[in-house]
Amino acid sequence: MSAERELPRFRPPHPGEYIRDDILPSLEMTITDLAEHLGVSRASLSELVNGNRSLSIEMAQRLGQAFGNGTRFWVQLQMQRDIWDAEKNSGIKIKLLRQRSGKAA
Amino acid sequence: MSAERELPRFRPPHPGEYIRDDILPSLEMTITDLAEHLGVSRASLSELVNGNRSLSIEMAQRLGQAFGNGTRFWVQLQMQRDIWDAEKNSGIKIKLLRQRSGKAA
């Protein structure tokens, strides 16, 4: 009874929202600018920023280097959203397997 | 100077190793047994256990439900390894973008 963290009440924000709302304004950059700086296509970054695509590990690396907050930050952002979606939308129901820790009823 | 966590010195273990070394023995189950319980094919679980495949979100859900430690645990296991690999093997070098926080040299 420990590893089960509660699901957030609301769907975690897409990494792209963060880029759009916080990063780009504070850097005074356009999507086109940032895409060029990151070495990705404009279309690719645009779709990411608009939430139409999820973050790859490689994209997370680029963002982490560009903004100085590391790969992990971005991957976790995406991960939280992925987990939320998975828990919400799936009908997977697997029965709990009891580890044999001595006391077997 | 905060979000940059250090990379582990050694490659984080593959989730499959954990299943093979700890879970399966303590449950006294075979790969075939567990695959059936999880509702996936033998081959799929076999490749996972042997480190030839990484964990999908859906597989993480199944494992999390079966072992009672939640989806997040398994996804994080995989994430740590993915990040480690990405940092080690990639030649990506993006210049840091300075946020304009008042003091501009």
Place this chain on the structure above:
DNA sequence: GACTCGTGTAACGTGACGCTTGACGCGTAA
């Protein structure tokens, strides 16, 4: 009006990868 930017998005091809199915090799018991 025409021109330039910045943007969103669709179509196409590509490569990566998780998954299933079917077949194979190996060990063990009848």
Place this chain on the structure above:
DNA sequence: TTACGCGTCAAGCGTCACGTTACACGAGTC
């Protein structure tokens, strides 16, 4: 030898991030 359980491999499929190219729209500017 035959039969069975187990693990693994190979082929095929679907999904998806990505680049490229192209088009359409709005806001400025001339």
